[in-house]
Amino acid sequence: MTVVEAPAAPTAPAAAAVPSVPMGQQWLYGSAEGAISIRQTYAQLTSYALAKAKARPADSVIIDEATGKPFACGNKPLAAVFDADETLIWNIGPMRWFALTGSEFDAKTWDQWEKTGTGKAAAMPGALEAMAALRAAGITPIANTNRSATNAAGSEQTLAAAGLGEFKHGETLFLMGDDATGSSKDQRRATIASRWCVVAMAGDQLGDFRNAFNKPEAPPLARRTMATAAPFDGLWGNGWFLFANPVYGPSIRGGFDDIFPPETRWEPQDQQGAR
């Protein structure tokens, strides 16, 4: 291996060539491993929720941000709360479009996707089996998503067309614009917890669990420390279930010093000092 004096610039494809599929999308949307990771988490969630439904819990897994404690279950009917995008469905339609055109996420294209994507989103691996098992156990699946309330009909139809069953706006589908708190899902979670005993909650990003975790501006390590500290550390895999999404979102951040801790720095011996 030749000594590397300076980092090679990544090879840019010829200008008119079709770009390659991003690695994270190859893994998540295409590979056996990505599908298995998702199925495993759905199986884990289902098993947990069904056990909870048998021995009815006193508390929801939703935190009341006013008190820092879980909402009480009382005699409310059982539910499980899911984010929609990259939690119930894979948004393969627009992700392909963004990758193919070399464009970033943009709000106008996404708005069109919410309106016209019915039939083009795929239920995630294991999601259909999970929805069926939850409903058979008397647990109602509810979606709490930052899709827009303006496009409620499109999102209802998209979820139904993917085979996930009925999600009805205002009853089992909660959208951005349902209240005055914008992209925070906390108030929608409080609304849900006032009506339901929530035995499991799932998403692909920290904001799907508590808005206090949703600090995209925080350095990755600080964000990670916050989300995995007591008393929340014990909830992951036990009421809170996270689906892998290495494709987009506030998890995809950080420079070399953020991602590779200084104590793990290493260089091959024949190249030490090359950088």
Next chain:
Amino acid sequence: MTVVEAPAAPTAPAAAAVPSVPMGQQWLYGSAEGAISIRQTYAQLTSYALAKAKARPADSVIIDEATGKPFACGNKPLAAVFDADETLIWNIGPMRWFALTGSEFDAKTWDQWEKTGTGKAAAMPGALEAMAALRAAGITPIANTNRSATNAAGSEQTLAAAGLGEFKHGETLFLMGDDATGSSKDQRRATIASRWCVVAMAGDQLGDFRNAFNKPEAPPLARRTMATAAPFDGLWGNGWFLFANPVYGPSIRGGFDDIFPPETRWEPQDQQGAR
């Protein structure tokens, strides 16, 4: 949004600039979400293995490729079998080096890493707790990895220095070169199953479970269908546990037609026909 006539070429960083961290590595090694995904899977594996240890199973979760059936447990001691790289440890040292120098994986650098990486690999989130819980329940962790038998001492020391405890070559550490079958782990798995009752198996790639799945040349969809078909579909999350790794390996493959099924093709209305 302007109409895109042709895909924009990805922006190449200035030649002498430090490249950015690949998205998959930002997610896996740096983000709260990546850490939580790994911890969740460790918790799932541990819970499963401890339950199995209580009600001793008749069969190992290792398939005898000669018969297609699981190896019998008999009165063998209990074990759990792990791949090492991106299953027990994160190889942050060389991954940083490859990303920083804009270089691909290369065998010579990796060989040096196996020899000199002690103290520079990080135990994956939840791995230490899992090893402790398994050992306390009388389940011996065993590593089956394609690190080289030539570098056995380095890998033993790397695992120990990461806090994972003792893995001893030939007893609880199985390496490429231990037999004449190269990178296939099947024969090593058979050797392990002849000595141990294996209650759980874990890895980040299909080859960590059955070499018959390990067909990097197969189109992604075929590979995925094969690995999730009966009778193996029921093992994922139930004896077989897969850790997310969107960073490297045979899962990271495929062009647009492989990753985005034709039936999910979608374009924003104002840009239809742009491609």
